[in-house]
Amino acid sequence: MKIAVAQIDVVAGRPDLNVKKIIHEIEKARQAGDQVIVFPEMAVPGYLLGDEWENGAFVADCQAYNLDICAATTGIVAIWGNIALDDTRRSEDGRIRKYNAAFVAQNGRMVSTPVIKTLMPKYREFDDERHFYASRKLAQDAEKPANDFINPVEVTINEKVLRLGIILCEDMWSDDYTINPIEILLAKDADIIINLSCSPWTWRKNLKRHSVVKDRIRHHPVHLIYANNVGIQNNGKNIFLFDGNSTVYHPDGTIMKVADDYTEQTIRVDIMNDKHATVNAPTVSDQKDIEELYNGLVYGIRKFMAPFPSRKVAIGLSGGIDSALSVSLLTAALGAENIYAINMPSRFNSQTTRNAALQLAQNLGIHYTSIPIQHAVDHTIEQIDGAVFTRMNGSDAREHVSLSPLNKENIQARDRGSRILAGVASALGAVFVNNGNKTETALGYATLYGDVNGALAPIADLYKTEVYALGRYINREREIIPQTIFDIPASAELSADQNVDEGKGDPILYPYHDKLVRAFVEFRLDPEDILRYYHNGTLAQVIRCDQAIIDLYFKNATAFINDLEHKWRLYKINIFKRIQAPPIIAVSKRAFGFDLRESQNGFHFTRKYLKLKDELLKPV
Numbered sequence: 001m002k003i004a005v006a007q008i009d010v011v012a013g014r015p016d017l018n019v020k021k022i023i024h025e026i027e028k029a030r031q032a033g034d035q036v037i038v039f040p041e042m043a044v045p046g047y048l049l050g051d052e053w054e055n056g057a058f059v060a061d062c063q064a065y066n067l068d069i070c071a072a073t074t075g076i077v078a079i080w081g082n083i084a085l086d087d088t089r090r091s092e093d094g095r096i097r098k099y100n101a102a103f104v105a106q107n108g109r110m111v112s113t114p115v116i117k118t119l120m121p122k123y124r125e126f127d128d129e130r131h132f133y134a135s136r137k138l139a140q141d142a143e144k145p146a147n148d149f150i151n152p153v154e155v156t157i158n159e160k161v162l163r164l165g166i167i168l169c170e171d172m173w174s175d176d177y178t179i180n181p182i183e184i185l186l187a188k189d190a191d192i193i194i195n196l197s198c199s200p201w202t203w204r205k206n207l208k209r210h211s212v213v214k215d216r217i218r219h220h221p222v223h224l225i226y227a228n229n230v231g232i233q234n235n236g237k238n239i240f241l242f243d244g245n246s247t248v249y250h251p252d253g254t255i256m257k258v259a260d261d262y263t264e265q266t267i268r269v270d271i272m273n274d275k276h277a278t279v280n281a282p283t284v285s286d287q288k289d290i291e292e293l294y295n296g297l298v299y300g301i302r303k304f305m306a307p308f309p310s311r312k313v314a315i316g317l318s319g320g321i322d323s324a325l326s327v328s329l330l331t332a333a334l335g336a337e338n339i340y341a342i343n344m345p346s347r348f349n350s351q352t353t354r355n356a357a358l359q360l361a362q363n364l365g366i367h368y369t370s371i372p373i374q375h376a377v378d379h380t381i382e383q384i385d386g387a388v389f390t391r392m393n394g395s396d397a398r399e400h401v402s403l404s405p406l407n408k409e410n411i412q413a414r415d416r417g418s419r420i421l422a423g424v425a426s427a428l429g430a431v432f433v434n435n436g437n438k439t440e441t442a443l444g445y446a447t448l449y450g451d452v453n454g455a456l457a458p459i460a461d462l463y464k465t466e467v468y469a470l471g472r473y474i475n476r477e478r479e480i481i482p483q484t485i486f487d488i489p490a491s492a493e494l495s496a497d498q499n500v501d502e503g504k505g506d507p508i509l510y511p512y513h514d515k516l517v518r519a520f521v522e523f524r525l526d527p528e529d530i531l532r533y534y535h536n537g538t539l540a541q542v543i544r545c546d547q548a549i550i551d552l553y554f555k556n557a558t559a560f561i562n563d564l565e566h567k568w569r570l571y572k573i574n575i576f577k578r579i580q581a582p583p584i585i586a587v588s589k590r591a592f593g594f595d596l597r598e599s600q601n602g603f604h605f606t607r608k609y610l611k612l613k614d615e616l617l618k619p620v
């Protein structure tokens with residue numbers, strides 16, 4: 001059986017574009033002699049559409065496109081993902097019932113009723129349960145076992161009947177569920193498993209998938225096809241990267257063929273005359289991780305900017321590592337001709353960072369200018385510091401406004417972000433970007449309406465140590481980011497206390513705080529957990545931090561606890577900044593935005609935490 005797996009770029013919300021592509025691929029496959037062609041999950045509408053799924057006209061339009069696809073299937077079996085509607089019944093939200101489904105057509109006719117997704121992911125960015133009715137709910141309604149609703153689809157190819165075990169993405173990731181759709185299909189003599197997916201890239205997920213596949217077909221070896229899309233999908237607060245990596249597996253779970261990452265590509269195999277060699281499973285290394293991260297971010301930026309009327313981007317180039325990495329990624333994604341860098345020195349910016357910013361711009365060949373801000377900052381300070389409020393209740397009471405040193409720091413950041421960058425971007429017909437990293441985003445180490453601004457936050461899902469690692473990757477062949485930028489301390493350069501030439505910088509101990517933030521955000525640990533691990537000596541292992549670093553920074557329990565409480569407070573209080581922050585490209589296992597859904601409730605320390613703290617601080 002000759003099967004084509006079409007790894008198309010699914011544009012979310014654009015069924016017109018997607019269907020055009022699908023029909024084109026079907027025609028190509030027919031000409032190539034393929035007998036079956038498989039497309040990804042939700043290949044017609046896209047998947048991360050938010051509450052657009054509630055737009056009745058839109059979903060009806062998407063479903064109606066099935067007729068166009070079906071009509072194109074002369075001489076071939078096509079399998080694709082789309083929404084299925086049942087307007088005779090309602091979902092639990094009172095709206096028309098919708099299914100996340102796979103459609104199978106051959107010779108201009110649907111071969112079966114739609115195959116309905118069984119397992120509905122409802123964690124992280126996934127919201128299937130909110131919008132779609134699962135096949136297992138249908139079973140419940142009918143008071144029948146779930147198995148009755150999970151069946152192979154029979155197709156006839158060359159007069160031979162084949163039983164296709166078709167599933168949708170999460171149906172394969174069944175470890176945490178009570179139902180295992182693949183097992184059910186294989187028990188019903190499916191000849192092959194075909195998984196239509198819409199599965200975003202995250203760190204080492206492809207590797208995990210290979211082991212999941214191996215496990216699923218361990219007791220019942222059959223070929224397994226995994227069809228995933230490329231492109232990005234944006235839920236409003238996060239951009240998810242779809243690397244594709246569509247794979248055909250041998251019955252022993254080894255890889256027969258795999259599509260290239262982030263590339264529209266159709267892979268072809270002749271399943272039953274299996275002469276295909278085995279492709280080596282990918283290896284794991286830090287270098288490969290960094291390479292994948294780099295490729296993903298560059299792809300994400302390029303795709304995010306594609307629908308904008310202009311690809312021009314303005315960026316504040318400080319001579320620090322964050323903007324250095326960001327500008328390097330932007331240049332790789334959009335071309336040097338589209339990048340406009342502005343250095344905006346105040347009196348606190350060293351010659352060291354100013355020179356580094358200029359050198360970096362020269363190395364990249366981008367547009368560059370310097371717009372000093374001290375004059376405007378002084379003017380703003382003078383106006384605010386001199387302001388007097390008069391109470392308008394007849395008392396004429398007066399209140400003088402006085403700026404603290406911290407207020408003055410923030411005026412510089414706001415002057416850069418809200419006055420210069422926003423002004424320059426509008427003059428150029430460009431957008432400007434936000435260069436915050438994940439560590440400072442978590443701790444609120446950025447100024448609201450200043451450097452929290454921007455159209456896109458390309459590196460806000462990278463911890464500071466990852467920012468440096470990617471910076472070194474950028475320099476792998478030649479020095480693009482000047483070495484000085486790696487040598488000076490990370491610093492906001494907003495006051496004399498942050499003078500890089502004197503070795504002064506941010507009040508964040510990145511090698512430890514990166515790990516602590518990751519424990520809060522990705523491992524979902526509370527200070528109670530952190531303190532317990534600290535107390536029983538396993539903290540370094542749990543948060544994957546060098547013990548020597550913890551010992552170096554914290555000489556005793558008091559120092560450790562003070563820091564832990566300070567950082568937990570910052571993390572929780574600064575949700576207000578993240579709410580107003582631009583969309584973030586998601587690359588970790590939990591990105592700020594709409595991957596981690598934060599409620600704005602301040603901070604709390606549990607009673608167990610307080611008890612343990614008392615014990616630890618009790619004088620001996």
Ligand SMILES: Nc1ncnc2c1ncn2[C@@H]1O[C@H](COP(=O)(O)OP(=O)(O)OC[C@H]2O[C@@H]([n+]3cccc(C(=O)O)c3)[C@H](O)[C@@H]2O)[C@@H](O)[C@H]1O
Nearest residue numbers: 406409410413440444445446447448450451491492494576
């Ligand atoms: N719940 C809430 N909802 C909405 N807004 C709220 C709010 N609570 C306070 N606010 C507002 O937020 C203001 C305080 O926030 P904000 O103005 O950001 O100021 P703040 O958080 O006090 O300070 C920002 C920190 O980031 C550092 N920083 C700034 C810029 C760049 C860099 C760098 O690394 O390069 C570092 C800076 O040195 C300082 O330590 C308040 O004055 C108030 O107007």
Ligand SMILES: Nc1ncnc2c1ncn2[C@@H]1O[C@H](COP(=O)(O)OP(=O)(O)OP(=O)(O)O)[C@@H](O)[C@H]1O
Nearest residue numbers: 316317318320321322323343344435451490491492
């Ligand atoms: N002097 C400056 N000129 C231009 N832009 C600046 C300047 N200072 C800050 N910015 C902008 O504000 C952003 C936030 O500053 P921040 O200090 O966090 O990052 P950075 O300077 O790039 O890196 P680092 O924190 O390592 O110094 C910068 O990425 C940059 O876009």
Ligand SMILES: NC(=O)CC[C@H](N)C(=O)O
Nearest residue numbers: 121169170173198199200
């Ligand atoms: N589309 C889906 O069902 C996504 C969930 C799935 N676990 C994934 O691979 O990302």
